Amino acid sequence: MTGAGRIERLALPGVLTAEEAARTAAGIAAVQRADGAIPWFRGHHLDPWDHVEAAMALDAAGEHERARAAYRWLAWHQNPDGSWYAAYADGAADEPTDRAKETNFVAYVAVGVWHHYLSTGDDAFLDGMWPTVYAAVEYVLTFQQPGGQIGWKAEEDGSRRTEALLTGSSSIHHALRCALAIAEHREEPQPDWELALGLLGHAIRHHPERFLDKSRYSMDWYYPVLGGAVTGVAAKERIEERWDDFVVPGLGVRCVVPNPWVTGGESCELALALWAMGESDRAVDVLRWIGHLRAEDGMYWTGYVFEDEAVWPQELTTWTAGSLLLAVAALGGDEATTAVFGGERLPAGLEPECPCGMEA
Template identity: 45%
Template sequence: MSNATLESLSDWGLEPALEHIERAQRSDGLILWYPEGPADPWDHVESAMALSIAGREDAARRAYRWIADAQHDDGALWATYGEAEDNDGAHAGDEPRKETHRSAYVAVGAWHHYLCTEDRDFLAELWPTVRDALAFACRQQAPTGEIYWTVGPDGEPYEDALISGCASLYKSLACGAAIADVLGHDAARERWLAARTDLGEAIRTRPDRFDRTWESKSRYAMDWFYPVLCGVLTGDPARNRLEAGFDRYLEEGLGCRCVADEPWVTVAESCELVVSLAAVGRTERAREIYDWLFQWTDDEGVFWTGYQFEDEEFWPGERPTWTGGAAVLAADALSGLSPAADLFTDPRPE
């Protein structure tokens, strides 16, 4: 890790967030939401990416090796882990399920770590994990392009899809294709790019294929900006989508609402909005919003989940590792702290 990176992260006030992530990492590599708490594979990767940006490579490698060790024969992971695990590692309080976007996000993390470190050997070590995770996700792709949300305990997919989850999968397929390109797996690369093309077309043009069996998720901010964050929309369509949602989701001086109709801003969603704005060239506005977020830290400088501005209280009273991870990723996107800084602000890899 260079001194410049250290100084830049320190200047952003992000060292406490990074220390919090490492304190919550178990000896087997799993990064919990907070010490002794639960975990999930997507947020685990988000935190691991922050470690890679900071040059904490040993901790990041342990995080990715945990995924390789925990992955099932079908390429999937349980949706939740940690607190009160059963004998299979799943969070015992939940119905066992395997969510496609959570299982596949290892591809984004693996590619991100490679961009930060240029460690081709470790990328090759992770290849079987990435290959099998994306194969699992692609097996759940409908003929109309969307990828089903989850597979239940009976092994059958739940035949409905989430905009935000599919946008995340779109990014996972892009990163998987980039990994395949570096490692010379041409057939996998072509297969994943084709699946990505069909998925992107569904997100952009087939709103009828999402939220068919449950209440629409459009009130959630992630449905608003994730197609931009993950590169499904670029250029003017992306800018127009963000512009159209500001009045509904953005609370001036506070951050991004998690849900449009609740008086609650959350740091992680705000950070992801910051990256989305940077991706469409709205860097000045992105920096402004990012600066608001440091009022939502504790005395140590660790981020709370968010702030309920009608009750004027931090809610819930948790400091998730993935919130700090999102803050590190946003600072990287704004300042170019690492070689992976443009992972979400450039629509490539292709």
């Protein structure tokens, strides 16, 4: 589909017109450096996860060469062990500002690469990025604990945090599914990855005690659904259970309770999770609510403190705009985005035998 056709698909009544969608995509593109890096905004840092999300949004808008440049940046600047650092000053690869290595940041390249391939059908790109994806996944899986959960990160001194974050592990669950899809497409089976994915999914679904308690954060609420580990009736029950805790009708989704702060990224990600559950009407409602975060240049403020009626922080972030475009793309039926976030055709991994007695 041409860029113009993709932009038309990003029109969603009450949320975006095609012209507004094009303006948002242009806003992300304006932040991208000549070497492909996409920081949060110019002068701030790049982190690998949000860099990928912004690149995926560019693909959804038909900006395939820009997205390709973003993935080339990752390939060129991957550490020898398969990782990336957690943050780089303004996207400058030679200026890491946080030398920790967060596992969910490292894994997410697989989601973006598979999305780009599905957007373009570019086999040469997929072949070229396979070593990058493979090395990233192999690095991340060295952090997997016996219970299936993935340790959080490596510190700057090389020491490892074995504690696991539910949101991060759920994102890695999604990334492993996309990595396995790439492997299957290339006819290069990865049985160890399938086992790891099955163990991880089981831990997310049935063993909350294996993760740090971050239940104050909305991401821990919806990410097991968004990452594809929790589906069907269980997904709907999970979302309903804490809907009133996190959702502020008319404004969006709280980042953390009880703070009176709604954020665009969390709102758009919840909308994606709702769409994946088959609740498109509620997803559209959430996206409509965050129209108050849209700036004149088509970008989106990170958040809004509703008790003070104040935008905070004063940041227009590429990843907030990117999450909005991806949610709209899914609702509009963009094939690559629905395939990546819908998950019906993504590998599910091998179910483990667990003495807990719960079905995987």
